[in-house]
Amino acid sequence: MLLAHRVPMCRQRIDHDEWERHGGAALGDRAEWSDRACGMAALRMILLAYGQEPPSLTELVQLGVEKGALTERGWLHAGIASLAEVYGVPGRAEPVPAEELIDRLKTAPLIISVTEKFPEDGRKGGHLVVAHGFDPGAGTDPLILFRDPSGWGQENDRVPLSRLSASYSGRAITFPTVTRTIAVLGEMLELGETAAEEHQAVGRMVGEGGIDKLIVVGNSPNVVQLTAGALAGGVPEVARVADNHTAAAYLETIVRPGDKVLLKASRGGELWQIAQELFGQPITGH
Structure with a gap:
């Protein structure tokens, strides 16, 4: 790789x-x-x-x-x-x-x-x-x-x-270890009619915030909009994976010493499972 x-x-x-x-x-x-x-x-x-x-x-x-x-x-x-x-x-x-x-x-x-x-x-x-x-x-x-x-x-x-x-x-x-910021984002639930627009906006904010790499979890239409917003916002690297297990496996292949990994989604996305898997902890949730 x-x-x-x-x-x-x-x-x-x-x-x-x-x-x-x-x-x-x-x-x-x-x-x-x-x-x-x-x-x-x-x-x-x-x-x-x-x-x-x-x-x-x-x-x-x-x-x-x-x-x-x-x-x-x-x-x-x-x-x-x-x-x-x-x-x-x-x-x-x-x-x-x-x-x-x-x-x-x-x-x-x-x-x-x-x-x-x-x-x-x-x-x-x-x-x-x-x-x-x-x-x-x-x-x-x-x-x-x-x-x-x-x-x-x-x-x-x-x-x-x-x-x-x-x-x-x-x-x-x-030179010293380069610190990268990797964001792992999932779907925001219960936004109603503005869901697509809000997901695009979050994607653009990721680009404006200087995130080095974005991993988007899921396959819903809202996640697709989030990905499109991130690409439009200039995020250097964007990847989309199907589920939390795949996200954890992918992170294991790319995370380097000094990296910061941020996880965020609605509670229903259960993204804490990614951290649990990376640290070898029991997986909780469904």
Whole structure:
């Protein structure tokens, strides 16, 4: 089953207007700095993934230079980790063997040092990308999902672990467990003629409330309306299951450490059974 953290894409090519607006010309040529901005673009993606409001890429480059995070050999991992902490996301520069990447990606995205375009000619490191998930597939060589801020990365977003390992330096910047909020909702009973409208409204509210994943339980017309409202409201992931037992089984396959799971429906939906099943308690109700 594919696992992916939500990480928005940021390009390392710096927009001309942004460069001028924030005084980037004081650093030199915009095109040259765009070629060197992978570390700050990767940092910006991480900050967005953790719900922060980062400054522009130009401002991050300026700050990185000011704080000594850039050397002739490239961006210092420890420097990027320190900058992340300035914006409320603790980071740590450390070695992470390729064989440990899958386990690390189960709980958080990573900034990893690879060679651009993942060549297999012995070159290692020199370019920073964000690894944000994996797809185990059916074989023995899982795919690593990544956000690459280079031009090539705009059309490529996954690579076999074996190919990544060939150009991976073994060094990464790690971050805390990503906390997701998963809502499990059932039908609201006894609403009368406004039931369809109210269920759609609740679905839209889920999207507005920043819920990461919604699981809707049941097959009634009202549940269908709730699902439609959630999709219209922009909930990133919506799944519909037939009953409480199926919901509990599905949750067991997707819940990760740090996740928050919210259960809510009319009492007649007996959604407490889902929690009981997850915690191995006796199932009560009918």
